[in-house]
Amino acid sequence: xxxWLLHIGLKLVEVCINILPxxxxxxxxxxxxxRKAVVYPRKLLIGFGFVLIGIVFFLEGxxxxxxxxxxxxxxxxxxxxxxxxxxxxxxxVWQDYYWVxxxxxxxGFATALAEPTLLAIAIKVQxxxxxxxxxxxxxxxxxxGVAIGLALGTxxxxxxxDLYYFIIVGYLIVIIQTFFVPKLIIALAYDSGNITTxxxxxxxxxxxxxxxxxxxxxxxxxxxxxxLIAFASLYPIITVLAYAQIAQWLGKRKxxxxx
Amino acid sequence: xxxxxxxxxxxxxxxxxxxIxxxxxxxxxxxxGKSIADVDRLITGxxxxxxxxxxxxxxxxxxxxxxxxxxxxxxxxKGSLFWLLGFAFCLGFSAAIAEPALIVLVEKAALSxxxxxxxxxxxxxxxxxxxxxxxxxxxxxxxxxxxxxxRILKGWPVYYPVFCAYAGIALITPFAPKDIIGIAYDSGSxxxxxxxxxxxxxxGVGLASAIKGRNPITDGFGLVVFASLMPMIxxxxxxxxxx
Numbered sequence: 001x002x003x004w005l006l007h008i009g010l011k012l013v014e015v016c017i018n019i020l021p022x023x024x025x026x027x028x029x030x031x032x033x034x035r036k037a038v039v040y041p042r043k044l045l046i047g048f049g050f051v052l053i054g055i056v057f058f059l060e061g062x063x064x065x066x067x068x069x070x071x072x073x074x075x076x077x078x079x080x081x082x083x084x085x086x087x088x089x090x091x092x093v094w095q096d097y098y099w100v101x102x103x104x105x106x107x108g109f110a111t112a113l114a115e116p117t118l119l120a121i122a123i124k125v126q127x128x129x130x131x132x133x134x135x136x137x138x139x140x141x142x143x144x145g146v147a148i149g150l151a152l153g154t155x156x157x158x159x160x161x162d163l164y165y166f167i168i169v170g171y172l173i174v175i176i177q178t179f180f181v182p183k184l185i186i187a188l189a190y191d192s193g194n195i196t197t198x199x200x201x202x203x204x205x206x207x208x209x210x211x212x213x214x215x216x217x218x219x220x221x222x223x224x225x226x227x228l229i230a231f232a233s234l235y236p237i238i239t240v241l242a243y244a245q246i247a248q249w250l251g252k253r254k255x256x257x258x259x
Numbered sequence: 260x261x262x263x264x265x266x267x268x269x270x271x272x273x274x275x276x277x278x279i280x281x282x283x284x285x286x287x288x289x290x291x292g293k294s295i296a297d298v299d300r301l302i303t304g305x306x307x308x309x310x311x312x313x314x315x316x317x318x319x320x321x322x323x324x325x326x327x328x329x330x331x332x333x334x335x336x337k338g339s340l341f342w343l344l345g346f347a348f349c350l351g352f353s354a355a356i357a358e359p360a361l362i363v364l365v366e367k368a369a370l371s372x373x374x375x376x377x378x379x380x381x382x383x384x385x386x387x388x389x390x391x392x393x394x395x396x397x398x399x400x401x402x403x404x405x406x407x408x409x410r411i412l413k414g415w416p417v418y419y420p421v422f423c424a425y426a427g428i429a430l431i432t433p434f435a436p437k438d439i440i441g442i443a444y445d446s447g448s449x450x451x452x453x454x455x456x457x458x459x460x461x462x463g464v465g466l467a468s469a470i471k472g473r474n475p476i477t478d479g480f481g482l483v484v485f486a487s488l489m490p491m492i493x494x495x496x497x498x499x500x501x502x
Contacts, residue, residue: 018362022353026326029349033342036333047322054315055359057307062363065304068297069283076291103286110278116271117456128476163440164432171425178418187417187481191460194483199312199453200275202360206367206445222371226441233448233487 008056015055023048058199066203074211077103097158100212104154107205108146108232112196118142121195125188132251133185133244141243142192145236150205153231157212160219163227170234177241182248189240193233202229265317272312276305315359319454327458328465335469340412344405350462351404351486354455355397364449365389365396368442392442392497396450399493400486404459407482411466411473417481424488431495439498446494447487456483 030036077100112118122135156166178186197205205228213225287295295301327350334343355361369389373381410420432440451459459482467479 019357022323022357025349025353026323026330029330029346030326033334033346044322044326047318047320050314050318050321051323051357052318054311054313054318056311058311058315058359059363061304061307061309061311063304065301065308068304069279069301072295073283073286076293077286099286099290103282103290106286107279107282110282114274114278116275124476163444167444168429168432171429175418175422175425183416184477187477187479190417190421190484191480191482194448194451194487195456197448197452198275199315199360200279200308202449202452203363204279206364210367210371220438222374222438223441225371226368226445228445229448230441230444230491237484 008060011056011059012052015052015059019048019052019055062203066200067207070204070207070209071211073103074100074208075215078212078215097154097216100154100158101151104150104205104208104228105147107201107208108150109143111198111201112143112146112236113139115196115198117195117198118192121188121192125185129182129184129247133247137243137247138192138240141239142196142236145193145239146196146232148239149231149233149235150228152235153209153228154212156227156231157209157219157224158216160224163230167230167234170238173238174234174241177238177245181241181244185241185244189237189244192240193236196236197229197233201232205229205232265313268317269309269313272309272316275312276309280305315453319457323454324457324461328461331462331465332469335466343412344408347408347462348401348405350401350458351455352397352401354458355400355450355490356393358450358452358454360449360452361393361396361446364442364446365392368392372438388501391501392446392494395493395497396446396490399489400450400455403486403489404462404482406489407459407463407485408466410481410485411463411478412470414473414478417477420485421481421488424485424492427492428488428495431492431499434499435495436498436502439495439501443491443494443498447490450490451483451487455486459483459486 078097118139119135122138125133125138126135152166156163181189206226209228210221210225213219213221213223219225287293330346331350334346337343366389369385369392372388373385406420410417435443460480463482464475464479467473467475473479
């Protein structure tokens with residue numbers, strides 16, 4: 001117990017050092033430039049205290065649960081036992097790992113759909129587009145994008161292909177799409193990918209990638225393990241832009257048949 | 260009132276984790292069909308994550324968010340371009356520095372870099388590498404917010420800076436060391452995970468509504484994506500410089 005308290009205490013000090021810059025910046029600007037008293041100093045201090053303790057518990061929980069969980073899923077889905085003993089480890093083709101892609105895709109889909117920030121934004125989108133873009137359609141297209149992104153990302157880890165090509169091709173698609181979609185949706189679609197990668201999904205997905213890179217012969221975590229998050233935030237842009245395009249096209253057609 | 264909000268936030272955090280738990284459980288039971296070892300440690304850890312997340316978000320909503328919003332408003336009203344841009348940079352920088360997910364990523368990157376003898380396997384060397392990485396990301400997020408605010412002020416379309424960043428990434432990647440590319444590509448999205456998104460969105464939307472002729476939706480959004488692209492470029496440059 002004492003040992004654990006000491007461990008938590010050390011972690012708290014570490015987090016304090018990490019948070020110091022933002023507290024300094026804000027107080028400097030407040031005192032030196034704006035020169036106005038803070039309205040609720042007590043609330044502010046309590047808030048900062050919450051942030052500090054919150055991060056300590058969060059990091060502790062990551063080490064205990066989310067990191068091992070990602071690793072565990074990666075290793076369980078790639079053991080010879082699970083894949084069947086017929087083939088040699090080095091003779092495996094990428095099709096053998098289909099459960100990995102399915103797992104990554106369902107994880108991405110479920111977490112994106114349940115993300116509270118995305119819900120708030122989806123409602124805003126529906127309002128500003130005058131109902132042409134539905135909140136549900138928006139959320140589902142983001143979720144599909146994250147699912148495709150993670151499935152492709154795990155596929156890349158399994159095959160060891162260059163991250164570069166997948167990302168550049170994604171960029172090219174985004175650039176082409178940008179010229180054809182309604183102007184209103186562009187900024188929101190761009191941001192939608194980053195909104196879904198939250199504090200909970202990042203550690204889990206990162207450790208999944210690491211676990212896969214460790215488990216699959218010929219891959220190294222440093223070169224192949226990273227990159228999943230980049231996939232998960234790029235591909236939703238493509239699906240949201242595509243959805244906006246389809247919604248616009250359907251709206252036009254409906255309008256034409258009505259008149 | 261605080262207590263009720265706390266319970267609500269606790270449920271929210273639990274809801275955040277729920278899809279992960281459901282998907283993992285379905286796969287564990289139906290596909291893998293084996294029991295998980297060390298379940299009690301996992302559950303304790305998950306409870307820690309829920310509690311930590313709940314406290315963290317609550318703290319951000321009490322302190323950083325209202326403060327950032329009111330300061331963004333004050334600076335927009337002040338009308339001084341220099342101070343507004345300076346504030347934008349500092350806000351982006353410090354939000355990225357405080358991001359817990361980024362702390363985790365750089366530690367992981369330093370660990371695997373020292374395991375593969377990219378850097379010395381001493382603790383100080385990897386701490387140095389991790390801190391350098393974090394500062395690189397934070398500076399680039401700050402710069403990105405600065406340019407993004409400038410974009411809102413000038414009324415440039417959102418895709419100009421984004422396309423420029425795409426081009427930059429496409430050009431630099433072939434020259435970057437192979438083992439930094441993955442970290443670089445991930446760092447951007449990770450730097451803009453939890454703290455940066457609400458603060459920066461509030462800043463963008465607030466500015467766009469304060470300035471005449473700007474639309475909060477078309478102009479106010481788009482800061483986050485740019486803030487996630489700049490670190491990709493800068494971390495790759497960091498990797499080139501370190502090699």
